[in-house]
Amino acid sequence: MDIFAFWITLFVCMAECVYAENRCPEVMQQLLKNGFHRDLLIRVNFGTVDEGTGSSIVAVKVHLPKGLYVDPYELTSLQMHNLTQALVITDDIDLEVPEYLATEVSVLIYMRPDPECVSCFRAILPLHCRYHRPTGSGGKISVVLKNPEILISSQKSFLSMECLKETEIEAPCSQKDLYICRWDSMKFKPVSKELKLQIPVGLKHHLTLVCMVTLATTILCSSLLLSALFKYECISFVQTSLQN
Structure with a gap:
């Protein structure tokens, strides 16, 4: 009986986890343009719309590997034209160094409602590829862009508790207001796998x-x-x- 009860409990827990996961937001990442200068499109789809959705602030924290970087001067220009609300968390980004001398970069992007989807938020981040060290065989090197971290600040909770992580995160309230607010980190369903960029490298000879x-x-x-x-x-x- 104990073994039978164990398997019943395990089955119920797995079913609840799958059901909770299906209710969590969907996150899609897509790379736009070609070459060394790309745009990263991120869309979060909550699937439902209510009062809590409209009053929520959604942000996405992107962790860039050493092979990618953002241009703070470009972001400032885009912010002046109200085209993005991105905040670079990492200090002293060197735009000239190659990949093997660079450091990882973290960017916090405040998302906006998607005009094409009433239950969606979206954000676009300009990305640039760094030059890599030449190799003996040449060809291309893959740079993996991992899934982002989705944050939400809402006065009225509308998400299932299973979709919220236990820990809260402290981050600036907005791109203009650097006062620290508490954000909930969300669990989500990635629509696509981790993105891979193919970056050309030179030949040593x-x-x-x-x-x-x-x-x-x-x-x-x-x-x-x-x-x-x-x-x-x-x-x-x-x-x-x-x-x-």
Whole structure:
């Protein structure tokens, strides 16, 4: 009987977990554009709409690996045009360093209601790929973008308790108001798997050729600039002499 009761209890618990998971929000991540400069689209679908949904503030915390970064100056420009509400948590982002010298970046994005879905929130974050160290075989390197962390601040709870994690998180209340608020971290159903970006890498045996071409191009361009500058100064000198 004890074994039978154990299996019945286990079956009931698993059924409750599956049912609770099905009631939790769905989260979808999608990469837009191609190349080294992409846009990350994140959409959260609660599935239902009530008073609590409309009064809630939803944010997403994105953890970027060393191979990806955000440009704080670009985000500031987008915020001025009211195109995004992203807050970079990591300090001192170096935009120039390659992947092997970079550090991981965390970004907090305050989501907005999706005009195409009444029960959805969405956010777009511009991403940029870093250059990687050249390899012997070349090709491409995969950079994995893990699932984000979904946060919610609501005066009226409308989510099932099974969809809320036990721990609360402290984070700025908004992108403009840096006062610290308490947020609930949500469990969710990922619609898609972890995203992978394919980043091209160079070949080590091309190093000498690249250095020689770069040096030759630099010398040629500098010579052309000096030549143009010298001609301009000569013409200005002759014109000044004739006027005098």
